[in-house]
Amino acid sequence: MVSYKDLGLVNTRDMFAKAIKGGYAIPAFNFNNMEQMQAIIQACVEASSPVILQVSAGARKYANQTLLRYMAQGAVEYAKELGKNIPIVLHLDHGNSFELCKSCIDMGFSSVMIDGSHLPYDENVALTKQVVDYAHQHDVTVEGELGVLAGVEDEVSAEHHTYTDPADVIDFVQKTGVDSLAISIGTSHGANKFKPEQCTRNAEGILVPPELRFDILAEIEKKLPGFPIVLHGSSSVPQEYVKIINTHGGALKDAVGIPEEQLRKAAKSAVCKINIDSDGRLAMTAAVRKIFVDQPAEFDPRKYLGPARDELKKLYKHKCENVLGSAGQA
Numbered sequence: 001m002v003s004y005k006d007l008g009l010v011n012t013r014d015m016f017a018k019a020i021k022g023g024y025a026i027p028a029f030n031f032n033n034m035e036q037m038q039a040i041i042q043a044c045v046e047a048s049s050p051v052i053l054q055v056s057a058g059a060r061k062y063a064n065q066t067l068l069r070y071m072a073q074g075a076v077e078y079a080k081e082l083g084k085n086i087p088i089v090l091h092l093d094h095g096n097s098f099e100l101c102k103s104c105i106d107m108g109f110s111s112v113m114i115d116g117s118h119l120p121y122d123e124n125v126a127l128t129k130q131v132v133d134y135a136h137q138h139d140v141t142v143e144g145e146l147g148v149l150a151g152v153e154d155e156v157s158a159e160h161h162t163y164t165d166p167a168d169v170i171d172f173v174q175k176t177g178v179d180s181l182a183i184s185i186g187t188s189h190g191a192n193k194f195k196p197e198q199c200t201r202n203a204e205g206i207l208v209p210p211e212l213r214f215d216i217l218a219e220i221e222k223k224l225p226g227f228p229i230v231l232h233g234s235s236s237v238p239q240e241y242v243k244i245i246n247t248h249g250g251a252l253k254d255a256v257g258i259p260e261e262q263l264r265k266a267a268k269s270a271v272c273k274i275n276i277d278s279d280g281r282l283a284m285t286a287a288v289r290k291i292f293v294d295q296p297a298e299f300d301p302r303k304y305l306g307p308a309r310d311e312l313k314k315l316y317k318h319k320c321e322n323v324l325g326s327a328g329q330a
């Protein structure tokens, strides 16, 4: 049994309380390798932002849960070395069983998500409560989910949205004791968040998605004043990256995300954690593809992973400063 406190990590409790009061959201960035972790920490240290390092089921398979935990431990020391002791959470993204959540808690995670959103309501309540009961014994915070996001991300996939029903939220939070709640209001996993027929096209022919359901968010906030709300699938799919990828041998079709102004608006509400993964994938892929085309003789991985890391850092700093509003809050 390793306690996250001995690793220098924190849980989400104080972080979320401050974020709600301050009208900003904490970035939750996924990482699978060293370059992503370096980019996240460099960006958040420079922006002086608290940060949530997220490990998905796919990341556990790709990189190994133990290695990722040691990297997060290293991230705490790395941030200090860079000159700023920012609060860092190590969070399990989309935990799908009690056993998995327990194993993460036992090895030093400071926060876990138990995603029972695909289950019948009563089973979601029971599973979430089981995780909360164990996690709280170790002062680990838990994120639950009500409603289902469309899209595909790692092992999580669903064809259609099921928006969160505001009528359920009080009962769910009371019965489970969760510390935060992920909701479905129109964000979506992956880089193709909407089908072209769901969007309109602007003057430049770029797809414009339908607006998020801020009415549902407002309803939920009214029922649970001051309770931390989480948005998954909140990448904006910057079209400049899509363009670089597609003009350098890529083939991304109709990639469309959530406009940053809408995320900025959400961050000012009870939304205090915003998950961004696809934008980071696009930034790295754009940088790597460009180098492969422009410098075809290059074969040192540092010569393309380094610039990919720099691009990722730039993107994440921008998110903290201009989208989430978390810059300067560490």
Ligand SMILES: [Zn+2]
Pocket (backbone or CB within 6 Å): 094, 153, 156, 189, 232, 233, 275
């Ligand atoms: Zn998610």
